[in-house]
Amino acid sequence: MTTENKGIVQRALAGLIETGDVDTLASFLSDDFLHHRSDSTTSTKVEWLAAVQAALGPTAGMQVEILHLLADTDHVVVHSRRWLPDAGPEIVVVDVLRVADGLIAEGWEIIEPVAQAAANGTWWEPDQQSKTETRVRW
Template sequence: MSRTTQEEANLALVLDMFAQVLNPMDSAAADRFLAADYIQHNQSVEPGLAPFKAFLDMIREQTPDAVHDVKRAFVDGDHVTVHYHVRRWPDDPGWAVIDIFRVEDGKIAEHWDVMQDVIEGGPNPNSPF
């Protein structure tokens, strides 16, 4: 299946946001990627761009070695889905996370996520990735 030029741009925007905002936890860079009226659906973060940036700063302070290791990404129109592994510190089994982003006018306008603990030695031998 081929992607449209707009889908390619939407996918690039989200992957660039991971590289320039989430992995370095650079809240100042968020303005380049997220809309001013950004809608947040994560129940642990207050709505809006400013609370997201404050949350990112808090996470950076608490877990400065955290990484967001993208395993796969999908795009469908104005929605981009990213499946990735978050590790907060070295040797952390971390979380398996799926983010869904809606892109509008070249910025991330809306975000949903789901996450689960990565269980080492659990009953299922299949990786969550």
């Protein structure tokens, strides 16, 4: 099942990355697909595909490099680097996709601008914790 789910995600992303065409991607999404972002917003299939088209479509020109594609049972994790051809900000993205009945049913996305990676990588250090008002509690 893990290998099959990884293959589903690979096929879904291949056409999108190569051509910017969201139609192939759409065919791999369930009708009730939901996409979640770290800012607590959730998009429907139609809303998310429109956002993907705007970012990755032929006129937008965003470049995507998949760095890792990992699968475990019904979840597939995609770690990618993305940038605009006109030297726009480079970002690193982690997508966690849940596959059900041969279709991508749900996705979660975490985005980090590469320029902020060093600063975001030190929040847990003792000298940084004393500078913040909010602490993470486990």
